[in-house]
Amino acid sequence: MEAALWSSLSALLGAAVGGGISFLLNRQQFRHQLRVLQEQNKAEYMAETTARHFLGHKGFTDRSFDTLRRALGGFTDDELRKILVRAGAIRVYREDGSEWWRLLSRMEEYIERKQLDQIAREIDAR
Numbered sequence: 001m002e003a004a005l006w007s008s009l010s011a012l013l014g015a016a017v018g019g020g021i022s023f024l025l026n027r028q029q030f031r032h033q034l035r036v037l038q039e040q041n042k043a044e045y046m047a048e049t050t051a052r053h054f055l056g057h058k059g060f061t062d063r064s065f066d067t068l069r070r071a072l073g074g075f076t077d078d079e080l081r082k083i084l085v086r087a088g089a090i091r092v093y094r095e096d097g098s099e100w101w102r103l104l105s106r107m108e109e110y111i112e113r114k115q116l117d118q119i120a121r122e123i124d125a126r
Contacts, residue, residue, distance in 0.1 A: 048087040050072055051068065051087040054067075054068060056103060061102050061113060062092070062100045063100065065099040065101060066098075068080065088103050089104065
């Protein structure tokens with residue numbers, strides 16, 4: 001009975017160690033593949049990061065497309081729009097027809113700011 005217990009425990013321990021090593025190797029391989037893909041698509045990856053930086057500025061929830069185009073040169077308008085969408089931005093048009101972009105994650109902040117502006121206008125009107 002004792003020999004069967006030892007053989008079962010050693011088989012279980014071998015499977016656990018083998019599974020752990022396999023997991024660590026797969027995780028390392030995944031990280032390496034991710035780095036390789038980022039390096040291959042570095043221009044677009046960095047453009048998304050830059051777009052998030054501009055759209056995440058605490059002073060401005062919205063940025064005009066012209067401002068973003070000047071900051072992220074080297075892309076056609078449609079390529080830049082695709083980069084902005086991948087960065088998590090949405091497009092809005094103002095009353096004058098100009099194109100503006102904001103991060104979807106900042107919608108609550110935008111709404112709060114609009115509400116505060118409305119309250120300030122109502123107070124000024126009194």
